Amino acid sequence: MNDQMIIGVMGGGQASAANIQTAYELGTLIARQGWILLNGGRNAGIMDASARGAQDHGGITIGILPDDTTRRVSRHIQIPILTGMGDARNYINVLTSHFVVACPGGTGTISEIALALKNKRRVILLSFDTGGIFDDYRSKGLLFTAATPEEVIKIIKDLMA
Amino acid sequence: MNDQMIIGVMGGGQASAANIQTAYELGTLIARQGWILLNGGRNAGIMDASARGAQDHGGITIGILPDDTTRRVSRHIQIPILTGMGDARNYINVLTSHFVVACPGGTGTISEIALALKNKRRVILLSFDTGGIFDDYRSKGLLFTAATPEEVIKIIKDLMA
Amino acid sequence: MNDQMIIGVMGGGQASAANIQTAYELGTLIARQGWILLNGGRNAGIMDASARGAQDHGGITIGILPDDTTRRVSRHIQIPILTGMGDARNYINVLTSHFVVACPGGTGTISEIALALKNKRRVILLSFDTGGIFDDYRSKGLLFTAATPEEVIKIIKDLMA
């Protein structure tokens, strides 16, 4: 049965040490719940750190790569999906995720938040301030804010209950 | 020679009467410049209005459809490109455009602005307030603001000069 | 109104002199009918030759590129659509075409014939022997064979009648 939770973790290919640490902790907690972690799969920033956290704690990690080769895959991704479709793969990232967690990032991450909300995936912003641009989606029950990885997990579990 | 300008016009499938009128005028001015108008191709909102403006004034109009059928194509689109790829087609919209004009819209339009900037396409916001979220791109010379269709054309011509 | 015919011309990036000549003639005849020519857009083989034939005779030419840049676009393509999606763009080629003409090619062309038939687009093989692999589709009225560009045009016109 495909009833296992898939949590998409989005965020920048470049990230501060603090955000790297937070992404690692988020990956850790996702694995401890028995959930699958999905991200963009590259060996950089939030992608690499969140996959490392999940893999270090026995979780399944899936990376949806923009590339048609494995050259830039994080070594903490157990299952690299090669799309060869560049940023069009962002659409796959959000469709496949039951919940999307957005860590601080740039335009790639913003495009994923936008596509997730458009496709009715619930998005949790983790220490990522996107201004008021998506605020309409808070009252629709699609957009949430968390300050820590623990809060992310709590929000997801409350929504699943 | 493929040296003809392609201007991408993004914006909501739902739009106010004022925004519909502005999109029609923008399409008109794009056609008068001899430029090709590209948009998301559907028979709704900014897409339909901008295509109508361009077609009424002899311009070529291209629609990059999310669908695998022509059922929702605007009748003002001369060349409907059927992608069958849902919102993944937003990536094609921005890659193909020499300049992207963003009229007021929702998450689809925001995803297109984000993907355009990520892929170094210049974006002109036409009466669309996105908060400060993309402000870094102003100083990089990729993001511009216009209050009228005439201003959009002037910005593009200045950048081409 | 988007009632203009779009004819997809598929075929190899590498092609014999005879096949190049045939593709040029096919492009010529498509343009003379007032039809739009669509192909894979690259500056090579059947793509370049068919676009050249159409453009030399006043036709609109559209190229659906696998790339995210214009570096490999044929200069005979008026409208290059940049997909950035590699061979996934083959699906767009066939969905967008009212009829698909398959000139001799390799695995790329075969994938396009297969996807066209799967999506109920009519395919005309022009001097391209694909063995018996697609023969079921002849009796379904989806697969046709032509020996010359003139025959291709005749088959299409008969089917439109």
Place this chain on the structure above:
Amino acid sequence: MNDQMIIGVMGGGQASAANIQTAYELGTLIARQGWILLNGGRNAGIMDASARGAQDHGGITIGILPDDTTRRVSRHIQIPILTGMGDARNYINVLTSHFVVACPGGTGTISEIALALKNKRRVILLSFDTGGIFDDYRSKGLLFTAATPEEVIKIIKDLMA
């Protein structure tokens, strides 16, 4: 480390009882090797049967769905990847697979064989006669023929050695 083998199993959504049985056995043997099984993910034909065989024997199963919902997912797919891209997902199927096994199928399967060979993935035809159309790839060491699931496994292991 992402050094786990991913075997793509392609084949028709409609299949004979014998082919269903063979696909189940192939899935079984793939799981027993500790390899990941990837397919098109739908609850039909070769896809469903091969996933069932793998899952019954403890294997990881990944489905690359054409859809943007889980409505047609096989319940034997542990990880459904929703692409929302229709047949364009065939490109992802073959890029992601280290080896592609083609069971009897129709135009979808043929498009996958063609795209796999074009992208230098090795293809093993399992009781699937494609005529001579791909024969050039035998001498290039990319195309192989097997009569049983056991033979498929032997060919893959020989190629890995």
